[in-house]
Amino acid sequence: MTTITRRKLATVLASTAVAAAQQASPPPATDLVQAARDRMKANAAALSKPDIPMATEPAFQFKA
Amino acid sequence: MAATVPNDVFFAPIPELNARLKAKEFSVEDLVRAFSLRLQQLGPTYNALALSLHQAALKQAKEVDKEFKRERYRGPLQGIPYGVKDLLSYAKLPTTWGAKPYAAQVFDYNAAVIDKIAALGGVLTGKLSMVELAGGGGYRFPSASLTGPGLNPWDKTRWSGGSSSGSAAAVAAGLVPYAIGSETSGSIVTPASFCGVTALRPTYGLVSRYGAMALSWTLDKLGPFAHTAEECGIILQAIAGKDSRDPGSAGKSFYYTPQYARPVKDLKVGYAPSDFAEWVEPATRPAFEAAIAVLKASGIQLVETKLPDFPYGPALATILNGEMGSIFEPLIASGKVDELADPPQIAGLKASLELPAKDYLKAMRMRRLIQEEIAKLFGTVDVLLAPGRAGIAPKIDQPLDRAAAGPAPKDPGFRSIIPMGNLAGLPALVLPCGFAENMPIALQLVGVPYSENTLLAIGREFQSHTDWHKRHPA
Numbered sequence: 356m357t358t359i360t361r362r363k364l365a366t367v368l369a370s371t372a373v374a375a376a377q378q379a380s381p382p383p384a385t386d387l388v389q390a391a392r393d394r395m396k397a398n399a400a401a402l403s404k405p406d407i408p409m410a411t412e413p414a415f416q417f418k419a
Numbered sequence: 420m421a422a423t424v425p426n427d428v429f430f431a432p433i434p435e436l437n438a439r440l441k442a443k444e445f446s447v448e449d450l451v452r453a454f455s456l457r458l459q460q461l462g463p464t465y466n467a468l469a470l471s472l473h474q475a476a477l478k479q480a481k482e483v484d485k486e487f488k489r490e491r492y493r494g495p496l497q498g499i500p501y502g503v504k505d506l507l508s509y510a511k512l513p514t515t516w517g518a519k520p521y522a523a524q525v526f527d528y529n530a531a532v533i534d535k536i537a538a539l540g541g542v543l544t545g546k547l548s549m550v551e552l553a554g555g556g557g558y559r560f561p562s563a564s565l566t567g568p569g570l571n572p573w574d575k576t577r578w579s580g581g582s583s584s585g586s587a588a589a590v591a592a593g594l595v596p597y598a599i600g601s602e603t604s605g606s607i608v609t610p611a612s613f614c615g616v617t618a619l620r621p622t623y624g625l626v627s628r629y630g631a632m633a634l635s636w637t638l639d640k641l642g643p644f645a646h647t648a649e650e651c652g653i654i655l656q657a658i659a660g661k662d663s664r665d666p667g668s669a670g671k672s673f674y675y676t677p678q679y680a681r682p683v684k685d686l687k688v689g690y691a692p693s694d695f696a697e698w699v700e701p702a703t704r705p706a707f708e709a710a711i712a713v714l715k716a717s718g719i720q721l722v723e724t725k726l727p728d729f730p731y732g733p734a735l736a737t738i739l740n741g742e743m744g745s746i747f748e749p750l751i752a753s754g755k756v757d758e759l760a761d762p763p764q765i766a767g768l769k770a771s772l773e774l775p776a777k778d779y780l781k782a783m784r785m786r787r788l789i790q791e792e793i794a795k796l797f798g799t800v801d802v803l804l805a806p807g808r809a810g811i812a813p814k815i816d817q818p819l820d821r822a823a824a825g826p827a828p829k830d831p832g833f834r835s836i837i838p839m840g841n842l843a844g845l846p847a848l849v850l851p852c853g854f855a856e857n858m859p860i861a862l863q864l865v866g867v868p869y870s871e872n873t874l875l876a877i878g879r880e881f882q883s884h885t886d887w888h889k890r891h892p893a
Contacts, residue, residue, distance in 0.1 A: 387766035391557070395740060395770060398733035399778045402785060405729065413783035414637070414790065 423449040429457065429593035430891050433499055433650045436596060440487060440498045447487060447498035447542065451480035454500040455544040458594040462545065465575065465592060466567040467585035469505035469515060470546040476500065483540045495653050497540030502595040504586050505546040506553060506632035507533060507641075516632045517564050517582070518551035520755040530630025531665070532599055532641055532658045539657050547585030547598055551759050553606055554582040555634045555743045556767030561815045563761035568815040571613060572892040573858050577812040580610030583644070587614035590644045593891060597645040597654055601631060603638045604735055605837045608863055611644055611849040612807030615859025617878065617888055618644040619651040622868045623844030624669030626655070627662030635742040636667060637783075638735070638841055646888050648848060648878025652677065655871060673871060680876035681801075683717050688864075688877075689724030689800035691832035698832050700810035700823075703860050706853025707806060710862055710885075714804070717880050724800055727792035731835035734782045734789070735842050741779035744771030786842050793843045797867045802877065805833040807849050807861030840865045848874040851887040859887070 424445045428436060440447060455473045462468025483498045508514045508526035515522050533543060548566040550558060561568035561578040569584025571577040572592035579588040583600030587610030590598050600607050602620045611618035619642045626641045633639060643654035652675035659673035695707045715721060750756050751768050759765050796803075813819065833839075840847050848864045848871075862881075864874045882888050 384762065384766060387763050388769050391763070391767045391770035392773065394557075394767075395737070395774055395778070398730075398737050398740075399775070399781075401730035401733035402737060402778065402781050405785065405788075407781065407784050407788065411784045411787050413780050414786040415783065 424453045428453065430646065430889075431596070432647055433596055433645065433653060434495050436499055437495045437497060441492070447483045448477060448480040450498065451476050451500050451542050451544060454595060458502065458545045458589065461592060462585075462589065462594055465570045465572055465579065465588045466564070467548050467569065467579070467588040467592070467594065468545055469517070469548045469566060469585065470513060472509070472512070472543055472545050476542050476544045479537070479542050483542060486540060493540040494657070496536060496657050498542065499596055500542045500544040501536065502545045502547045502586065502589050502598040503530070503533060503543060504549050504583050504598070504600045506549060506601060507599065508630040509533060509543070509546060514546070515565055516552055517549035517566070519565055519758040519760070520750060522565060526630070528630060531627035531662050533630070535658050535660070541657070544595060547589050549584055550582035551761065551764065552747070553601060553603060553632065553634045554764070555739070555747065556764040556771065558761040559763040559818050559820055560761060561819070563759070563764055565760070569610070570815065571812050571858070573615065574812070576814055577858065578613065578815050580613035580812060582606040583610050586644045587611050587616055587618070590614070590616045590646065591892060597643055597650060599641055599658070600644055601639060601641050602841065603634045603739065604841045607642050607644070608807055608837055608847055608849055612861035612863070613812035613859070615851040615861065615887065615890065616644050617647055617651055617851065618642060618849045619655055619871065619874070620840070620847040621655055621659065621673070621871060622669070622846045624667050625659045625671060625673060625869070627660070627665040627668055629662055629664040633746050635739050637742065638739060647882055648850065648875045649677070651848070651878070652871070652875045671869065675875070676872055677876065677879060680872050683719050683877055683880045686801045686873065686877065687720045687722055687799070688714070688802045688804050689722055689796070690804040691725065691830065692723060693828050693830035694805050694832040694834070697828035697830070698809050698834060699806050700855070703806070703810060703855040706855055706860055710852035713881060713884050717884065719877065721804070722800060724796070724803065726831070726833055726835060726839060727789070727796060729785065729789050729792070731789070731838040731842060734785050735838035737774065737778050737782035738786065738842075740771040740774045741782075743768070744774055748772060789839065790843050793839065793845070794867070801866065801873060802870070803833065803836065803865040805836045805863050805865070807863045811855055811858035811860060836863070836865060844868060846871050846874060848878050850878050850881055852885070853887055
């Protein structure tokens with residue numbers, strides 16, 4: 356039979372709490388920036404699909 | 420609360436309030452005090468108030484009372500209180516753009532729309548909350564705001580929408596008779612839909628943005644939130660017009676002329692049945708079906724239509740990233756961007772600085788093609804009809820990028836109508852059209868540039884047969 360001392364129990368609970376806190380914490384900022392970069396790349400890929408005639412100028416001096 | 424005005428004023432339409440002021444039922448000062456105190460008391464309960472302008476409003480109200488006494492009438496907005504999104508500068512008081520890094524920002528001039536409304540006797544009672552930087556960078560949670568998540572007056576556990584959160588919530592709760600908000604991509608349409616108020620996104624360039632925070636020079640627009648289509652027409656007439664201080668100004672005025680509007684029976688309205696049958700949340704479908712039936716009964720010709728096939732969302736996001744990155748480069752470079760509330764938004768702003776110029780230019784060239792194809796589409800229909808949003812307002816603790824349950828329908832319908840309409844600079848009118856789970860839902864009508872009177876004519880017709888716009892939270 357295994358005896359659980361109060362000290363062991365406290366250690367287990369503390370490590371569980373740390374693990375839970377780590378799981379709940381948001382992803383690191385670098386991951387979020389990378390995710391934003393990936394979205395920009397996906398947008399660029401989507402924009403590459405339709406053909407744009409060479410003569411098409413950008414919609415600068417935009418007027419609706 | 421002041422007892423000098425009856426409680427029915429808080430949801431009364433602007434023309435009625437103006438008529439009651441002329442009839443001397445109460446004074447402008449009484450009306451402004453009542454609304455201003457209500458905004459002060461209830462605004463914070465919805466996280467809708469950025470800054471009360473109570474004292475300045477009372478001072479101005481006394482001046483407007485003198486004009487009424489002399490029978491100097493300046494139009495239907497005279498003596499009517501209102502609020503503005505806190506991205507519009509008001510001289511010598513904070514303009515925060517909803518963001519902590521700008522919490523102490525003060526300009527020494529008023530935004531053009533504030534001066535225009537003041538010249539007509541309108542009384543500004545407060546600055547209204549917003550999503551930080553109007554959402555630039557892409558926020559994940561409704562809490563992305565200096566004032567906390569915008570709470571929906573119909574259910575405070577739900578979001579009021581963004582980025583013009585306070586403008587929509589304040590009108591819905593009767594804290595102001597009307598408000599001015601802004602849209603770059605969905606920031607008028609979304610909160611108006613979630614809060615059950617009528618709102619108008621004007622044609623790009625029709626309303627001066629002088630004194631407004633820039634998020635995207637080629638996409639930003641200012642527009643009104645109110646209870647009725649008629650009020651939106653009245654407000655737009657007041658705020659539209661040429662302004663050489665805004666490089667995007669179209670140099671055009673707007674006159675609200677319901678008497679000259681085309682009969683709605685002559686109008687062809689394009690729609691995608693899959694929007695209402697498949698894309699919207701199941702609980703909303705009966706209300707949307709009933710709303711479409713009202714339009715059909717009015718004699719409006721509904722015809723099935725498809726949007727031209729373009730990557731509207733990626734094009735808009737790329738243009739926004741390019742312009743936003745340039746505008747907020749000093750904020751990002753200084754490191755103060757890290758003071759914003761929403762980590763994904765911070766990351767989006769940082770990444771925007773890395774957008775290749777070729778991608779921005781490709782999106783702007785595609786935008787030209789989109790404009791041309793949309794112009795052809797409007798050769799076959801007068802107006803496009805779609806749900807304002809596919810569902811009711813989400814809970815405030817829900818991430819906004821949460822995927823919808825179940826597989827996506829095969830027919831894209833008008834899912835891209837918000838980025839399409841903003842890319843092409845088109846006007847949109849949002850009309851409350853029913854309820855689902857005790858929360859409001861709305862339709863949006865989109866027209867060709869400068870077709871606001873046509874959209875408003877349909878809106879008036881719809882609101883003459885329905886009372887959704889008259890309902891308000893308990």
